[in-house]
Amino acid sequence: MADLERIGISLDKDLLSQFDALIARQGYQSRSEAVRDLVRQQLSRERIADPQAEAVAAVFLVYDHHAANLTEKLIAVQHSHLLHAISSLHVHLDEHDCLEIIVLRGQVAEINRVGENILSMKGVKLGRVNLVAV
Template identity: 50%
Template structure:
């Protein structure tokens, strides 16, 4: 953060009441931090709408490793995208199910494409791309 600038916000009192309830539920110490997080979240969303923006995210996958050829397909896809996959964590949840979390970095359009390709493989039970940011400019 460079320097702090104070500014005032005018808001409908009922909207402010709802906002205060929201920040109370989410454990914010004050309105300023809550407003900062909302702004950051919107800026992160915007960066994901710009296909060429450099972004960071995580792809979470749940699958049954006994499913025929699934592990091989997932591994092959990840090797195809090795330049964008920074790290992979594998957890054996039980006898059948595996959890995989991949940290990814690259252009927004490319990361989305990698995620779509992995999540659409038959046998992947659930998955999600969490879109975050490099932290630059936030």
């Protein structure tokens, strides 16, 4: 961080007090680092609003591993999108349910298409696609 620039911001006392309480709960060592993270988050949101932007995503899904052919379909989707599926994690939650986390990389529109394809498969109970700009 050799090229740091100092800036000043004005906040009313109540808002600053709430912000200080929030960053203390989250374990921040300084207001500056908390503000930097907020700026990074907003810039990332802006980038992933562009369907052509490059991003990574974790597709989280909970599914019944007894659902007919679902495991094979999930594997097939990952293999058919090898350039996009860069990793996966499989966790047994109980005797029926599994958590699968599939990491995808590519353009936002393509990630969303593949992610929604996965989440709409029969047997998937819950799911979410979490995008982050690269």
